[in-house]
Amino acid sequence: MLAIDVKDLRKQFKVQKNREGLSGALKDLFKREYNEVTAVKDISFQIPQGEICGYIGENGAGKSTTIKMLTGILVPTSGQLKVNGYVPYKDREKFVGGIGVVFGQRSQLWWDIGVIESFQLLRKVYRVSEQDFRKRLDNLVERLDLGELLNRPVRKLSLGQRMRCELVASLLHNPSILFLDEPTIGLDIVVKTEIREFLKDLNREEGTTILLTTHDLQDIEALCSRVIMLDDGRIIYDGGLEELKNRWSKGREIQFQFGTATPLTKLQLLTAGLDVTWTMNEQGASMWLPHTINVSDALGMVVGGADIRDIKILETNTDDIVREIYRSGSASASAAATLLEAESPKQETEVEAEEPEKETSLR
Amino acid sequence: MMSAYLDFIRIRFLTMLAYRVNYYSGIIIYAINIGAYYFLWKAIFGSAETLQGFTLAQMTTYIAVSWMARAFYFNNLDREIANDIRDGSIAMQLIRPYSYLFVKMMQGLGEGLFRLILFMGPGLVIVCLLFPVKLPKDPAVWIIYFIMLMFSLFINSQLNILTGLAAFFVENNEGMMRMKRVLVDLFSGVLIPIAFFPGWLKSTMEWLPFQAITYLPSAVFTGRTPMSEAWGVLGLQALWFFILLVPIMFTWRAARKRLFVQGG
Numbered sequence: 001m002l003a004i005d006v007k008d009l010r011k012q013f014k015v016q017k018n019r020e021g022l023s024g025a026l027k028d029l030f031k032r033e034y035n036e037v038t039a040v041k042d043i044s045f046q047i048p049q050g051e052i053c054g055y056i057g058e059n060g061a062g063k064s065t066t067i068k069m070l071t072g073i074l075v076p077t078s079g080q081l082k083v084n085g086y087v088p089y090k091d092r093e094k095f096v097g098g099i100g101v102v103f104g105q106r107s108q109l110w111w112d113i114g115v116i117e118s119f120q121l122l123r124k125v126y127r128v129s130e131q132d133f134r135k136r137l138d139n140l141v142e143r144l145d146l147g148e149l150l151n152r153p154v155r156k157l158s159l160g161q162r163m164r165c166e167l168v169a170s171l172l173h174n175p176s177i178l179f180l181d182e183p184t185i186g187l188d189i190v191v192k193t194e195i196r197e198f199l200k201d202l203n204r205e206e207g208t209t210i211l212l213t214t215h216d217l218q219d220i221e222a223l224c225s226r227v228i229m230l231d232d233g234r235i236i237y238d239g240g241l242e243e244l245k246n247r248w249s250k251g252r253e254i255q256f257q258f259g260t261a262t263p264l265t266k267l268q269l270l271t272a273g274l275d276v277t278w279t280m281n282e283q284g285a286s287m288w289l290p291h292t293i294n295v296s297d298a299l300g301m302v303v304g305g306a307d308i309r310d311i312k313i314l315e316t317n318t319d320d321i322v323r324e325i326y327r328s329g330s331a332s333a334s335a336a337a338t339l340l341e342a343e344s345p346k347q348e349t350e351v352e353a354e355e356p357e358k359e360t361s362l363r
Numbered sequence: 364m365m366s367a368y369l370d371f372i373r374i375r376f377l378t379m380l381a382y383r384v385n386y387y388s389g390i391i392i393y394a395i396n397i398g399a400y401y402f403l404w405k406a407i408f409g410s411a412e413t414l415q416g417f418t419l420a421q422m423t424t425y426i427a428v429s430w431m432a433r434a435f436y437f438n439n440l441d442r443e444i445a446n447d448i449r450d451g452s453i454a455m456q457l458i459r460p461y462s463y464l465f466v467k468m469m470q471g472l473g474e475g476l477f478r479l480i481l482f483m484g485p486g487l488v489i490v491c492l493l494f495p496v497k498l499p500k501d502p503a504v505w506i507i508y509f510i511m512l513m514f515s516l517f518i519n520s521q522l523n524i525l526t527g528l529a530a531f532f533v534e535n536n537e538g539m540m541r542m543k544r545v546l547v548d549l550f551s552g553v554l555i556p557i558a559f560f561p562g563w564l565k566s567t568m569e570w571l572p573f574q575a576i577t578y579l580p581s582a583v584f585t586g587r588t589p590m591s592e593a594w595g596v597l598g599l600q601a602l603w604f605f606i607l608l609v610p611i612m613f614t615w616r617a618a619r620k621r622l623f624v625q626g627g
Contacts, residue, residue, distance in 0.1 A: 014621075016534065068454065071457075071458055072457065072458070073454045073457045073458065073622070074622055075619055075620050075622070089619070092457065093460045093461065093462070094460070096457075096458050096459060096460045097460045099458070101458045103454065103455070106451070106452060106454065106455055107455070108455045108458070110374065112378045112381060113374060113377070113378070117374070120370075121367065121370050121371075121374065124366050124367035124370055125367045125459055125460060125461055126460060127367075
């Protein structure tokens with residue numbers, strides 16, 4: 001069954017236009033002019049139950065607007081929308097009982113009262129029985145290590161503590177879909193990792209469908225099997241993360257450090273016949289090779305002919321890829337199509353070369 | 364679900380209690396207001412026995428009771444709703460399986476109860492000591508007055524909700540909120556009993572909900588309106604309560620369509 005089914009979804013906003021100067025202000029007083037802004041332009045996608053899907057895009061690409069339509073906050077201008085079997089904005093009160101939402105930038109807890117009081121209130125709002133509530137709360141508190149925070153008022157929590165409490169608050173009623181809008185914004189790496197681990201477990205154990213927007217691509221790499229990329233209100237990519245990387249990273253770079261100085265011409269001679277590019281730098285040289293060439297082939301040719309002290313393989317990381325896509329504004333650019341799928345090593349792999357006499361690696 | 368709504372009353376009460384110091388000064392301000400109006404009316408009465416059917420004693424009681432009632436029904440729901448809309452936190456309210464406006468109403472009630480117990484009660488005692496206020500002896504009047512007071516709170520809160528929701532449609536409804544406050548104070552009869560309004564205004568008021576907030580209940584409480592007509596007053600309040608639900612429903616529907624969550 002589909003958890004989320006979106007077809008030709010569109011959202012337009014009327015934005016007031018302020019005319020310039022005093023005469024403009026006077027005119028505005030009597031007749032307002034509006035600009036029509038289309039934040040989401042006829043997007044379609046489907047997310048099956050139990051999937052973790054990342055929803056990424058630049059600021060203003062329409063991510064939050066989509067999430068707000070999916071959660072029933074905003075009413076779409078046109079298009080069809082079905083989440084968890086409901087049309088969110090129509091049966092809002094019934095629908096929201098089955099979803100959990102965390103907006104990283106806003107708190108859903110009551111500012112002045114203790115955390116546990118907020119949870120108790122949510123228990124009543126969602127009509128969770130005392131028994132189920134206890135069980136879930138104990139479990140969540142243990143998992144997210146909240147023990148001593150429960151009696152503090154929300155305003156006295158740190159951001160990391162608050163975010164963990166927000167997660168608990170969104171899960172007390174055991175929702176089948178969890179929407180996370182920038183859940184790790186502003187958090188330190190320890191808390192980030194903790195939250196990622198927690199979400200992964202949640203998905204595995206409870207089968208919770210998770211849709212998250214983020215600017216931190218490590219969230220995506222750690223969690224998502226699938227990415228939907230948005231640009232200017234349109235979907236420009238929908239598919240696996242690995243595939244995106246393969247499609248977009250044009251190649252990788254291998255950095256060499258040599259025991260004895262090796263001239264450029266010698267290196268070029270060694271790899272003659274391969275479509276690689278060499279550049280010299282202070283430590284040694286680096287070779288750039290496209291995905292069409294196997295790393296082992298290229299390495300094999302160099303290793304035999306040069307005194308290598310250290311080798312580093314740099315895969316274009318996701319940040320670079322995504323930055324590149326944002327800049328060009330389209331994932332369907334012709335360049336991407338020409339690249340073949342290649343088995344690439346993980347993000348950044350370091351290979352240490354065997355060196356009998358000298359000290360091993362210096363890095 | 365009802366227990367959740369009751370919890371909103373409770374929590375608002377507790378929150379108000381946490382900031383109660385703000386309200387001690389309020390008691391003094393209300394006492395000064397009542398005093399000022401008492402002396403003003405004393406001067407206006409001069410040697411006259413009655414004005415528009417009010418005796419000075421009735422007038423004093425009317426002022427004291429009206430101001431104390433205002434302490435109960437007054438709330439800032441309009442501002443709270445406008446702020447929720449302006450800073451976008453209304454989004455967090457819409458992901459909850461409850462009615463936002465009903466929750467607001469319950470919070471208004473929590474605030475009202477707080478003011479009733481910690482403000483109106485002690486305030487009335489102080490006022491009775493300072494000024495010649497005559498409270499009714501018939502317990503039936505007290506009971507019916509409290510029911511009316513509830514409706515005063517509901518009707519005033521409904522007007523506040525409507526004003527607050529206007530924030531959906533205009534960029535800044537600060538002006539509207541101020542205008543509403545002045546209109547309610549003037550037309551509900553807190554400042555001047557409606558009996559003193561010129562004829563045309565008095566008859567206009569009969570078609571507006573404002574007098575149901577203060578003037579009509581206070582008139583019953585001070586004995587100006589006999590108990591036999593009290594039920595009519597209560598019926599009119601109830602009628603306004605139900606009539607006002609209609610524009611609120613329409614405004615809310617229209618607002619949902621044009622909601623534009625600001626700030627991300």
